[in-house]
Amino acid sequence: MTGINFSCTSCGRCCHDLRLTLSVAEAIQWLHRGGEVQVLCHAAADLDDLSPVVAYRSARSFPARSGGLAIRVQVILTAQFDGACPNLLPDMRCGIYGARPNTCRIYPAEIIPGLALKSDRKLCPPEAWDDRQPGYLSADGRLLDVVTDTAIVAARAAGLAEVGMRRALATALGMKIAALENEGFAVWSIPSDSLLHSLRDAVQEAHDPSKDTPSPDWLFVSPRPETLALITAAGANAVSSANHDQVAYLPLY
Ligand code: SF4
Numbered sequence: 001m002t003g004i005n006f007s008c009t010s011c012g013r014c015c016h017d018l019r020l021t022l023s024v025a026e027a028i029q030w031l032h033r034g035g036e037v038q039v040l041c042h043a044a045a046d047l048d049d050l051s052p053v054v055a056y057r058s059a060r061s062f063p064a065r066s067g068g069l070a071i072r073v074q075v076i077l078t079a080q081f082d083g084a085c086p087n088l089l090p091d092m093r094c095g096i097y098g099a100r101p102n103t104c105r106i107y108p109a110e111i112i113p114g115l116a117l118k119s120d121r122k123l124c125p126p127e128a129w130d131d132r133q134p135g136y137l138s139a140d141g142r143l144l145d146v147v148t149d150t151a152i153v154a155a156r157a158a159g160l161a162e163v164g165m166r167r168a169l170a171t172a173l174g175m176k177i178a179a180l181e182n183e184g185f186a187v188w189s190i191p192s193d194s195l196l197h198s199l200r201d202a203v204q205e206a207h208d209p210s211k212d213t214p215s216p217d218w219l220f221v222s223p224r225p226e227t228l229a230l231i232t233a234a235g236a237n238a239v240s241s242a243n244h245d246q247v248a249y250l251p252l253y
């Protein structure tokens with residue numbers, strides 16, 4: 001592998017039509033600014049034998065059950081917008097640059113350890129990757145950009161530290177529907193005021209073991225008959241449609 005050179009050209013492409021992953025604190029700030037936040041949920045069987053990427057996700061999920069199957073549920077907070085980000089200025093600069101979410105600081109690098117950066121899968125224009133740009137990734141895969149590296153470390157740590165908060169949030173919102181990991185997401189659209197309230201409560205309750213409540217019996221949703229058959233054969237509960245006015249299904253492919 002050769003190294004990668006990169007410098008952001010401020011083209012603004014990565015600031016359009018996004019679901020921007022947020023930490024709990026970032027989601028609270030985003031809602032405070034009047035932005036929209038959605039709650040995405042996926043789950044998988046709780047297995048011991050995991051690839052590094054699945055192990056990374058698994059460490060950021062909480063244990064639960066669906067029927068007779070032990071599962072792990074991951075709750076992901078995203079800022080959702082069609083078109084330009086509400087914080088994007090007309091000259092393509094970020095209007096909240098000093099307070100922008102870590103995901104914005106990290107792009108186009110990868111947050112998941114071991115996931116290779118592929119420039120042809122990124123939105124950045126060719127000139128951003130020109131050999132005359134500063135070194136970004138060393139030949140042995142080390143990130144050379146300190147700002148990006150710092151944001152990755154912070155985002156990985158937040159993902160681990162927030163597992164209890166996300167579980168408390170799921171409980172507070174009455175969440176018990178998840179898509180199958182790697183197939184899609186159950187997208188929970190909660191009114192902003194309620195979500196802000198529940199996020200604040202989740203931060204408090206995650207640090208209070210007396211507030212720990214039993215996990216509900218989770219339900220997988222999948223539009224694919226073959227997936228439904230696999231899930232039910234594993235002893236879990238599955239339906240083809242969420243049939244819930246706050247839940248939509250977002251396929252990954
Ligand atoms: S917060 Fe700033 S950097 Fe992030 S998507 Fe919006 S405009 Fe772009």
Ligand code: SF4
Nearest residue numbers: 008009011012014124
């Ligand atoms: S797409 Fe790439 S070059 Fe364009 S603003 Fe985003 S990070 Fe910078």
